[in-house]
Amino acid sequence: MQKIVGLTGDEAVAYAAKQSSVDVVAAYPITPQTVIVEQFAQYVANGEVHTEFVCVESEHSALSACIGASLTGARVFTATASQGLALMHEMLYIASSLRCPIVMAVANRALSAPINIYADHSDMMGSRDSGWIQVYAEDAQEAYDWTLQAFDIAEKDNVMLPVSVNLDGFTISHSMEGISVLEDDAARKFLPPRPISYIVDPDRPITIGAGNNPEYYFEFKRQQEDALRRSSKAVLETARKFGAISGRKYGVLDTYGLEDADVAMVGLGSCMGTVIEAARRLRKKGAKVGAIKLWLYRPFPERELLRTLEGLKSLVVLDRSCSFGAPNGALCSDILSTLYSTNLKLKISNVIYGLGGRDMTVPMIEAIYRRALRQKKQPLKRDVRFVGVRE
Amino acid sequence: MVILKDLPAEELFLPGHRHCSGCGASMAARMALKASGKEVVVTNATGCLEVASTIYPYSSWMVPWVHTAFENAAATASGIEAAFKAMARRGGRSRVPPIISFAGDGGTFDIGMQSLSGALERGHHMLYICYDNEAYMNTGIQRSGSTPHGAATTTSHAGTKLPGKPEWKKDLIGISISHGIEYAATASVAYWNDYMTKVKKALEVKGPSVIHVLAPCPRGWRHEPADTVKIARLATQTLYFPIYEFERGAYRLNVKVPNPLPVEDFLRTQGRFSHLFKPEFSSEIQKIQDWVNANWARILNLCGETKT
Ligand SMILES: Cc1ncc(C[n+]2csc(CCOP(=O)(O)OP(=O)(O)O)c2C)c(N)n1
Numbered sequence: 001m002q003k004i005v006g007l008t009g010d011e012a013v014a015y016a017a018k019q020s021s022v023d024v025v026a027a028y029p030i031t032p033q034t035v036i037v038e039q040f041a042q043y044v045a046n047g048e049v050h051t052e053f054v055c056v057e058s059e060h061s062a063l064s065a066c067i068g069a070s071l072t073g074a075r076v077f078t079a080t081a082s083q084g085l086a087l088m089h090e091m092l093y094i095a096s097s098l099r100c101p102i103v104m105a106v107a108n109r110a111l112s113a114p115i116n117i118y119a120d121h122s123d124m125m126g127s128r129d130s131g132w133i134q135v136y137a138e139d140a141q142e143a144y145d146w147t148l149q150a151f152d153i154a155e156k157d158n159v160m161l162p163v164s165v166n167l168d169g170f171t172i173s174h175s176m177e178g179i180s181v182l183e184d185d186a187a188r189k190f191l192p193p194r195p196i197s198y199i200v201d202p203d204r205p206i207t208i209g210a211g212n213n214p215e216y217y218f219e220f221k222r223q224q225e226d227a228l229r230r231s232s233k234a235v236l237e238t239a240r241k242f243g244a245i246s247g248r249k250y251g252v253l254d255t256y257g258l259e260d261a262d263v264a265m266v267g268l269g270s271c272m273g274t275v276i277e278a279a280r281r282l283r284k285k286g287a288k289v290g291a292i293k294l295w296l297y298r299p300f301p302e303r304e305l306l307r308t309l310e311g312l313k314s315l316v317v318l319d320r321s322c323s324f325g326a327p328n329g330a331l332c333s334d335i336l337s338t339l340y341s342t343n344l345k346l347k348i349s350n351v352i353y354g355l356g357g358r359d360m361t362v363p364m365i366e367a368i369y370r371r372a373l374r375q376k377k378q379p380l381k382r383d384v385r386f387v388g389v390r391e
Numbered sequence: 392m393v394i395l396k397d398l399p400a401e402e403l404f405l406p407g408h409r410h411c412s413g414c415g416a417s418m419a420a421r422m423a424l425k426a427s428g429k430e431v432v433v434t435n436a437t438g439c440l441e442v443a444s445t446i447y448p449y450s451s452w453m454v455p456w457v458h459t460a461f462e463n464a465a466a467t468a469s470g471i472e473a474a475f476k477a478m479a480r481r482g483g484r485s486r487v488p489p490i491i492s493f494a495g496d497g498g499t500f501d502i503g504m505q506s507l508s509g510a511l512e513r514g515h516h517m518l519y520i521c522y523d524n525e526a527y528m529n530t531g532i533q534r535s536g537s538t539p540h541g542a543a544t545t546t547s548h549a550g551t552k553l554p555g556k557p558e559w560k561k562d563l564i565g566i567s568i569s570h571g572i573e574y575a576a577t578a579s580v581a582y583w584n585d586y587m588t589k590v591k592k593a594l595e596v597k598g599p600s601v602i603h604v605l606a607p608c609p610r611g612w613r614h615e616p617a618d619t620v621k622i623a624r625l626a627t628q629t630l631y632f633p634i635y636e637f638e639r640g641a642y643r644l645n646v647k648v649p650n651p652l653p654v655e656d657f658l659r660t661q662g663r664f665s666h667l668f669k670p671e672f673s674s675e676i677q678k679i680q681d682w683v684n685a686n687w688a689r690i691l692n693l694c695g696e697t698k699t
Contacts, residue, residue: 023474054469057508057509061506065470068434072478074473198478209456210450
C-alpha cells in the first residue's frame with residue numbers, strides 16, 4: 001500500500017530520509033537545498049526521528065561531521081548544493097576514501113561567479129572524480145525513490161561508498177508533485193536501521209586515516225576504484241529489491257523509443273522528461289527518435305549504455321555544465337571514450353544547455369532532434385553547440 | 392594534582408614513532424592519554440602529530456584514532472559524538488566515550504578556528520587540545536597566528552628590514568572562553584602534573600573544554616632536543632607563557648612565578664630569535680618584554696592575584 005502525497009522534490013527527499021532511520025544529519029543551508037534540512041529539522045523538533053541533528057557552521061564541517069559519524073558506525077545523511085558542494089570538495093574525497101556510506105542529496109545549482117541559484121550540473125560535475133556513487137533524478141518521485149535506495153546501495157558490505165542523489169534545483173527541488181510514498185513499515189522493511197556495530201570503538205581501537213607514503217597509497221586507490229566499479233551491480237540489486245516493494249522500476253539507465261530509433265538523445269536529470277516529451281511528439285509524426293536517461297553517472301554504466309546504442313545512427317549528448325577548455329562536455333567525453341574501444345559507428349554531437357537555470361523547451365529539443373536527423377555524416381571538427389544562449 | 396605514582400605504567404601512545412627527538416607535541420599526546428585512560432576517542436588534525444605517529448601500516452595510538460583533514464578536528468569530533476548519542480537511542484552503547492581532539496597551532500589558531508568555534512558553540516562533549524609549537528612545523532616552519540612577534544619562520548624571515556614576524560600571538564583562551572564554555576586552560580609539557588590534572592578535569596566537564604599546551608619544537612625553535620622541557624619551563628618562568636585555568640567563571644593562576652626572569656632569557660635559548668640580539672633589532676626585545684608584562688598583568692588581574 002502506498003499513498004499519494006503532494007511534495008516538492010526537497011520535501012520528498014526529507015521524507016525519504018525520515019523513513020531511512022538516519023542516525024546523524026549534519027548540514028548547512030544553501031538554496032535550493034535548504035528546504036531539505038529545514039524539513040528534517042522539523043521532524044527532529046517533533047520527535048518523529050531518533051536522529052542527532054548537528055547544525056554545523058559550514059559545509060566543510062558538515063561533511064567532516066558526517067565522516068566522523070559514519071566512521072563511528074552511524075547511518076548518515078546530508079544535503080547541499082553549488083557553493084556548498086564546492087566548499088566540501090576536500091572532504092568529498094576523504095568520505096569516499098575512508099569508505100563512508102554517507103548519503104547526500106545535491107539540489108544541483110550553478111556555480112559562482114556570477115552568483116546564480118538556479119539549476120545546472122556544474123556543482124556535481126566539478127566533483128565527478130571524487131569517488132562517490134552519483135545518481136540523477138528526473139523528478140521528485142525519483143528523488144524520493146533514489147534517496148531510499150541510496151542507503152541500501154551505500155551500506156552494502158562490498159560497496160561502503162558514499163552516494164550523491166542529484167536533483168535539479170527548483171525544477172525538481174521546489175516543484176510540487178503527487179508522489180507515491182511507501183508506508184513507514186514498508187520503508188523499514190526495505191531499509192532496516194544500520195546494524196549496530198562500532199568502527200570507532202574504545203574496546204577495539206583502530207587507527208583511521210593514517211599517513212601513507214608511496215609504498216601503500218596506490219593500492220588503496222586501486223581498491224577504491226574496484227569498489228566503485230563493482231557498485232553498479234549493487235545499484236541493480238537494490239533497484240530490483242525496491243521494484244518488488246514499490247512497483248517502480250529502476251536501474252542504471254532508462255530508455256524511450258529505442259526499438260527503432262535512428263537518433264537518440266542522452267542526458268541526466270529533469271531535462272530528460274522534456275526530451276521524452278519532444279521525442280513523443282516527433283515520433284507521432286513518424287520521426288525515428290528516442291532517448292536515454294542515465295540514472296547512474298558514477299560508476300559510468302558503460303556496458304548498459306553500449307547495449308542501448310546498437311542500431312543508432314546518431315547520438316546527441318546533453319551536458320548541463322561546461323568543462324571549460326575541454327574538447328566536450330563531461331558526459332560527452334565519457335561517452336566518446338566509452339565508444340572508442342568499440343566498433344559502433346555513430347555520429348556524436350554535444351549540446352551544452354541550461355546553464356544557470358536557462359530553460360530547455362520542447363521546441364528547442366525538437367530542433368536538436370531534427371538537426372541530428374538531417375545530418376548525413378560526422379563533421380571532421382568537434383560538434384559541440386551551446387543551445388539556448390545569445391551568442 | 393596528579394602525582395607520579397598515580398600514573399598508569401601502560402602506554403597508550405607508543406614509542407617507535409617518527410617524531411623528532413625532543414618533540415614537544417608527542418610528549419603532549421602521551422601525557423594526555425596517560426591522564427585520560429583508554430576509554431577515549433581521539434581525532435587529530437593534519438600536522439606533525441598526525442603525520443609522525445601514523446605512517447601506515449604503523450600507528451602509535453592504542454585508542455581509537457581518526458584523522459580526516461587539517462582544519463576539521465573539532466567538526467570530525469562533533470560527528471563522532473553525535474553518532475554515539477544517536478546509536479545509544481536505538482540500542483547501542485549507553486556511554487558516549489570522551490573525545491579528545493588534537494590539533495597544532497596552525498590547525499587551531501588559523502585554518503581550524505571556524506570548525507573549533509562551531510563545535511564550542513554547539514556544546515559537544517569534547518576536549519580540544521591545541522599543542523602549540525608556534526608555527527606550521529609539518530610543512531617546514533611557517534608562521535601561524537600563534538607565532539610570537541619577532542620569531543623568524545620560513546614565511547616571516549628575519550631579513551635586513553624585518554625582524555621576523557611583525558604581528559603578535561592571538562589569545563586562544565580568551566577566544567575559547569568567549570564561547571561560554573565551562574573549562575579552558577593553558578598548560579605546558581614542562582609542568583606535566585599540572586597538564587595531566589587539567590586533562591582529567593577537562594574530561595569531566597559537561598560540554599566542550601579547551602587546553603592550550605605549549606609544546607616546543609627543537610627544529611622550528613632551533614634549540615637542542617635535550618632542552619625542550621627546560622625551554623618550556625623558561626617560557627613560564629619568564630612570564631612569556633602563563634599557566635592558568637578558567638573554570639565556570641573563575642580564573643586561577645596555576646603556576647606562580649615569584650621571581651620572574653627577563654624574557655630575554657627565554658629568547659636567547661632559541662635560534663628563531665637570534666637576530667633580535669643584533670644591534671639593528673635590539674629595540675624588539677624591549678617590545679616583547681612590554682607585551683609580556685602587559686599580558687601578565689592582564690592574567691594576574693583575571694586570576695585575582697595582586698602579585699606573584
Ligand atoms: C587544507 C590544507 N591546507 C594546507 C595543508 C598543508 N599542511 C599540512 S600540515 C600543515 C601545518 C600544520 O601546522 P600546525 O597545525 O601548527 O601543526 P604542526 O605541524 O606544527 O604540528 C599544513 C600547512 C593541508 N594539509 N590542508
